[in-house]
Amino acid sequence: MYLSHLVEIINRGLSFTEAERRLRENGPNVPLDYSFPRWWNLLWTAFFHPFNIILIVLSVLSYITNDVPNGCIMLVLVFISVSLRFYQEYSSSKAAMKLSELVRCPVKVQRCAGRVVQTELIVQVDQRDVVPGDIVIFEPGDLFAGDVRLLSSKHLVVSQSSLTGESMATEKTADVREDQGTPLLDLKNICFMGTNVVSGSGTGLVVSTGPKTYMSTMFSAIGKKKPPDDFETGVRRISYVLIAVMLVVVTIIVLIDYFTSYNLSESVLFGISVASALTPQMLPLIVNISLAKGALSMARERCIVKSVTAIRYMGSMDILCIDKTGTLTMNRAIMVNHLDSRGSSKEKVLQFAFLNSYFKTDQKYPLDDAILAYVYTNGYRLQPSKWRKIDEIPFDFIRRRVSVILETDSHAEYGNLQLCERFMVTKGALEEVMKVCSFIEHIDKGEITNLSPEDYQRILSMAEEISNEGLRTIGVAIKRLKPKNGDRNLVDNETFESDMVFLGLITFYDPPKDTAKQALWRLAEKGVKAKVLTGDSLSLAIKVCKEVGIKTTHVITGPELELLDQDSFHETVKRAAVLARLTPTQKFRVVKSLQTVGNHVVGFLGDGVNDSLALDAANVGISVDSGVSVAKDFADIILLEKDLNVLVAGVEQGRRTFGNTMKYIKMSVIANIGSVVSLLISILVLQYEPLTPRELLTQNFLYSVGQIAIPWDKMEEDSVKTPQRWSKKGLPMFILWNGPVCTLCDRKFPSFRMLLHGPSSVLQW
Incomplete structure (x- = not known):
């Protein structure tokens, strides 16, 4: 009963009701349940920064102490910073989602309908709705929507480069039984999700979908949270150090000011002002503006930045x-040469390869296009009009060759052969062509001899050497035919592809x-x-x-x-x-x-399913808009053009962004620390507030506003010549040398005022 039901499914396809039931049972047909981050997740990521939290706490304390302007200023800074980063990442995420929607192509499936009489229907469904048991119909250009067992095939050629990375297409056929020890991707009767049809057509039974496909087995390590990089770790350490310094310094200042003035509210207000002065308030804003500016610059170079932090990684990538x-x-075949059996370039080999490609009609493969393009672009005059096609033996994946039978009206001579009658021209896989050859033509000598074992081995060795040079080869053979019983449209089956004359090789290359x-x-x-x-x-x-x-x-x-x-x-x-x-x-x-x-710091550029693991693991994953959807999902940057020069521009922009960010961090940290230390010393020496809280906040605000221009600042050429990394020793050493100088030169520091106005000015201050 089960067997008869299975046969019925194969003959008719699933019913619509059964397909809906299986869809509910198996879930949507996606290899990985990857979802783009929701807007609230992006908002939380943009908001959660130590300095944002500090500013919010300080603004709340400012409101408590009735210092409303100071609280408003800090909240405005937080709002601008969070909004800017959220807008940039949300826009990038929406653009990436639109790209992923483009790859949702309809799939032709066979379904049956009708209560009394079951009628087969060919319908188009979304690839997410394909279920195990569906019969799919595919043609050139179609993607396989699941792992498929072929039921029928006609000259089917499939590209598995998205899984294997190999550029050459693979032949598939339904009429074959594979051994148990055959590697999975080498099975001729199975097509896998994520691969596509190059040429040919057929039908297949979907045996697995979604997370049960071969493609999904690659994703076990995907989705793990990446550890923070050196920059993030360094910024957070600075944040914690500044918070610790802030707590200590502010506590000391508040206590000293209170024991001097005995006014708790004024002392707390002054402490909040000092804490605000110590906080690099513009750091989140400057970082996000720099990253957003980098993203806009890269957008002009035709690439989508899904995560703005990827720009910083681009600057650190080595x-x-x-x-x-x-x-x-x-990623296309280019014909390189036409060689005889001795490895010499001979036009006769090209002539017959061209005639085969020109007159064959069953299927045109990329290699045929390469041969035709080579002839047309190099000025050969082969005059196919002098020939007419009589018959064709199409390509199949058992013979792995194609033959055309031609006839010419003229007595044009090619070597020592007069082609005034019918002629068979065969080309295909070298070993398969040589199997049907009994003779070999020595074009230089103008003679045909028996194909000896020595000739056979020499040709195979030559082909192996060519293959080691990175070229692909196919063989070309010819045979003169005679009509049977005077009938010009029939060829004796006994003469098909046997006792042929081997001419030579055609070589191809996928050029850089x-x-x-x-x-x-x-x-x-x-x-x-x-x-x-x-x-x-x-x-x-x-x-x-x-x-x-x-x-x-x-x-x-x-x-x-x-x-x-x-x-x-x-x-x-x-x-x-x-x-x-x-x-x-x-x-x-x-x-x-x-x-x-x-x-x-590693970047990875890939566009296939087989690259998804590496794209997810790399510090910056880069894909292209023509890549498979899974690769684009896990990439941080999507190129709209497959051009490495775009990456060069991205590297330069990343380094400028990193340099300007570090410029602000260094300048802000030493200025704020120097200012607060000068305040602390002034209060300890004078026991008096050198500036009122309002003056201190105004000065700090004006200083911060001036720093907004930093993301547009130019960087020296030397700064973009090498990868920019966070230095654990660089910033502390910079602070150690420049912090005291900043403190000594601060107008709030007593010694500075003494130098300007004399010793009495310190007492008058």
Whole structure:
């Protein structure tokens, strides 16, 4: 009974009622229940800062002591600071949410309806509403909405680069039985959520959705809260130090003032004014204005900043990990050469490869487009009009080759062959083409000989050398045919793809972007070291890296990393510039190793599902708007253009933001500490308030207002040449040397007034 029900589902599809029940049971079809932060979460994050809390407490105390203007000033500062940061992060979050909505594409599913007679219907549903048991129909460009067992397929080619990182597409077919030991991603009859159809079509049974898909297994380490960085830790330590100093100094000043004037309310009011003077009131505002200004500058460079703190990380970043495919490369095939069996470039090999690609009609693959583009852009005159197509043997994933049968009216000669009759032209996977070849043409000599074992091995060795250089190869073979019984439209089946003549190889390459080398050079100038983390082959990664200027002295692969112990792993990751054939988990481990052992600030640029773990773990995750939705969800910055030069601008802006922020912190801390110390000494020496609370607050307010211009201040070129990090010793040493100078030069300090007006002025003060 269960088997018959299963057969009925496969034949007809689920009913609408059953689909709704399964949706309630399994939940929405999303691999990870990731939700963007709510507005109240963003508001709380923007509000919760030590100095904001201090200002609010001081404003409340000011209201209690009837100092309403002072309380209003401090509340206004808090309001501006919180509003600015909240607005920036909320706007960025909304923009990112809109991008994620764009990837919600409809999925064609087969459902059945009707009470008496069940009728099959093809309907479109949102990918979130796909359930296990649905029959999905897919065509070129479609995304798989779950893990799918193929029921039927026609010339199906699937890109799994979002899972594996490999740029080359994978052939899939329903008519195959896989062994139990076959790796999961190598299964030919299974398509995975997050992958997409390059060409071909078919139907499939959804076997798992949402958190039960293969994609979801990558996310076990995602979502853990990141520890605060050095900047946040340093600012909080300063906050706590200032709070401690404030409590001690204010207590002393209030007690001294009270025992001098015996007026408790005036003493408390003066203490609040001193506490306000000691607090860097503008710090949250200056930091948020600087970050918001950086976000606006990066928006002009066509990138969305989801978290403004990522700009600060950009300024501190000293290692950028890059996924090769589509980032360093164009992510498309370019034809490189046409070689005969001896490795020499021969036009005849190109001519027949071109005729095959030109006349085939069943499916056009990217390699066909590359061959046609090569011929058209290099000025070859191959005159396809002199040929006409008789028949075609389409590509399939068992033969892994495609053949076209052509005929020419002219007696044009190609080598020593007169193509005045029918001719079969075959191209495809090299080994599969060579299986049907019995002869080999030596184009230089103009002769055809038997394909010997030595020839066979030589060609395979040549192809392996080409592959080690990072190129992909396909084989080309030809065969002269004769019509059967004079019928010009029939070909004897016994002659199909057998006893063919091997001509040569066509090589392809995924070239690097024109802007990649320049951008990497500019990043290196600014102290940012690039590391390539890819799931592609090592040979291809090395070739691309050499062309864009990345040193390939130290390279390693994922399987080799797995054999290392923990210490060797960290040391190898530190030295290696190219890490190939990495799994998503290995990319995550590499990023964490660089952060923890190397104490680096790591950026990661990736756009696939296989990059999500590393994007979440990196200090600053960077994706692109064409990336998969999961990658964009976990990225801090989304590029609207896949151009590394945008990152260079982001690094420069991050360093300017960091420099201006540190400029304010240093200036504000030493000025406030110097001012309060001078007040304390003045009260101890004179036992008199050098300034009234109102004067003190007015002076402090005017000083703070003038600091609003700091985010627009220019930075020296040297300050953006190297990564900017929080120095644990730098700020204390700066305060130690400049604090006393600030105290001595403060007008509230007795010795300063004595120098200006003489000793009597101190007594008159």
